[in-house]
Amino acid sequence: MKIEADRDICIGAGMCVMNAEEVFDQGDDGIVVVLEADVPPEHADAAARAVAGCPSGALRRIED
Numbered sequence: 509m510k511i512e513a514d515r516d517i518c519i520g521a522g523m524c525v526m527n528a529e530e531v532f533d534q535g536d537d538g539i540v541v542v543l544e545a546d547v548p549p550e551h552a553d554a555a556a557r558a559v560a561g562c563p564s565g566a567l568r569r570i571e572d
């Protein structure tokens with residue numbers, strides 16, 4: 509699984525970091541930073557939860 513984030517849509521709510529801190533971080537401006545765009549299998553469930561829980565729809569999941 510791969511993850512894409514649209515930093516123009518992100519509102520900095522931080523839900524993605526709470527759901528998957530290995531995959532996401534927030535920059536100084538609060539906007540999402542993807543740490544692992546190519547998500548390893550052990551983080552796939554957490555990353556999927558983060559995508560589903562993002563309130564702005566900024567995250568997109570791309571299946572391999």
Ligand code: SF4
Nearest residue numbers: 518519521522524562
């Ligand atoms: S959950 Fe969505 S809106 Fe919140 S920081 Fe992550 S990408 Fe941005």
